[in-house]
Amino acid sequence: MKIVAKYNISLDSVVGDKMPGTAMISTNIMEVSDPIASYKEYLNSQIELFKELSKRENPKAYLAFNLIPYVFYSSHYTLSKFRLYRWLHQMNNSANFPSFKEMEFSEDVWNLHTEMIGIFSALPDISYIFDKSLFLKQVKDIFLFVQLGLVDDDSLSLLRQELLQLLDDIIQMTSIPLDSPIKRSLYVANVSFESSYIYFEAKNFQASSMRIMGISIITTKDPLICEQQKKWIESLKRYSTLISMSGEIDRFTFINQQKEYINQLIPSSKK
Numbered sequence: 001m002k003i004v005a006k007y008n009i010s011l012d013s014v015v016g017d018k019m020p021g022t023a024m025i026s027t028n029i030m031e032v033s034d035p036i037a038s039y040k041e042y043l044n045s046q047i048e049l050f051k052e053l054s055k056r057e058n059p060k061a062y063l064a065f066n067l068i069p070y071v072f073y074s075s076h077y078t079l080s081k082f083r084l085y086r087w088l089h090q091m092n093n094s095a096n097f098p099s100f101k102e103m104e105f106s107e108d109v110w111n112l113h114t115e116m117i118g119i120f121s122a123l124p125d126i127s128y129i130f131d132k133s134l135f136l137k138q139v140k141d142i143f144l145f146v147q148l149g150l151v152d153d154d155s156l157s158l159l160r161q162e163l164l165q166l167l168d169d170i171i172q173m174t175s176i177p178l179d180s181p182i183k184r185s186l187y188v189a190n191v192s193f194e195s196s197y198i199y200f201e202a203k204n205f206q207a208s209s210m211r212i213m214g215i216s217i218i219t220t221k222d223p224l225i226c227e228q229q230k231k232w233i234e235s236l237k238r239y240s241t242l243i244s245m246s247g248e249i250d251r252f253t254f255i256n257q258q259k260e261y262i263n264q265l266i267p268s269s270k271k
């Protein structure tokens with residue numbers, strides 16, 4: 001199993017048989033008992049996946065997100081910390097849960113974030129499909145923790161600032177020249193979809209992932225599932241509007257709507 005995983009060989013083809021409806025799936029599920037160690041394992045698994053993809057010929061990534069993509073968070077310290085904090089709070093039953101400012105986000109975890117996003121950002125061809133209310137869900141999550149008294153005004157200001165920076169990152173992607181070796185295609189979906197879907201492909205390589213339980217991911221290289229995932233993402237693209245290098249009015253509308261969501265995050269001292 002280790003050999004076939006390392007060299008992306010189909011175990012089913014080696015055995016010569018496959019039970020209908022079965023597939024090998026890698027689960028990167030966060031463990032509540034040791035969440036930081038588990039989170040580091042998750043980040044390392046993503047790094048290895050991106051490394052494997054990037055060293056192959058003609059690598060591509062197709063991503064459909066109804067929430068802000070984790071690959072966007074990972075270059076922003078406070079947002080990355082909040083993503084983990086929200087999950088820890090939801091999975092922890094303790095009444096004495098620390099505030100957001102008190103939570104430690106260690107340097108080694110941040111370094112893994114930096115390494116992961118560095119490898120991913122170097123991929124030459126990435127297509128994104130965004131939900132029209134991409135930032136709204138994040139804003140609502142932050143508001144909840146403000147109401148719980150766990151996010152103070154200083155932290156709220158940092159989160160708001162980084163969300164605006166993240167939106168600027170998206171704006172920059174929409175203006176990459178056509179002759180650039182880096183291709184980024186951004187779409188805004190005109191239909192709702194219930195989860196986030198990820199598909200990677202390169203020469204002799206396929207992998208698909210899906211977000212579960214907030215922060216965890218399941219991944220498979222099963223050919224049938226990968227093809228179905230790709231078809232599903234392509235079907236969402238047909239119901240979406242391209243906003244990179246075209247669709248100027250739709251791009252303007254999408255960006256301004258996200259800014260309106262973010263600008264709701266005003267510290268109580270400034271209201």
